[in-house]
Amino acid sequence: DAGVTQSPTHLIKTRGQQVTLRCSPKSGHDTVSWYQQALGQGPQFIFQYYEEEERQRGNFPDRFSGHQFPNYSSELNVNALLLGDSALYLCASSLYGLQPQHFGDGTRLSIL
């Protein structure tokens, strides 16, 4: 039973570029949430996707957008990258309305 998988593992970008991160939820899960974890901090909620729609959003600018596909997988897109976007991006999946969330290993994004 595959858990939550994220790709790529590590990514290096420069300021102003755009990036797409990918997440496949755990088998049987239909909801995906994304978190940003800056170095030395706890994760911060970005948004949640269910039924291919954004259901809830944290305090992140519109440069952060996402998508969920019919197979429940999800993408996180970040435009006009800033140095402050350097962080570990975590994807979590669950069955809608039920806990617990299961987390992937994350994508480490470095902005030069």
Next chain:
Amino acid sequence: AQTVTQSQPEMSVQEAETVTLSCTYDTSESDYYLFWYKQPPSRQMILVIRQEAYKQQNATENRFSVNFQKAAKSFSLKISDSQLGDAAMYFCAYRSANQGGSEKLVFGKGTKLTVNP
């Protein structure tokens, strides 16, 4: 907005001993969930234990137990018989039960636990 505070940036414990990690939270809601997650250097966030606010009984999972004090808004984690594999960052997290399907977790800043042999 809900907040979670972990006042101990770092803690250490001797192997086989007991350690308690502290967590306080602030909310005006009466129904919610609390969690402790473990994040080893491998980065994956692993659920350690969960507590439903409406349950008075403290949750227990093998060597891990919590002391949930709802009135004081306190949720501490006790690790008994500490093992080297317990070394990790530990995060306390809150989730509302009133937002129908919301998955949003609010995390504290974490406590780094070191286990000494």
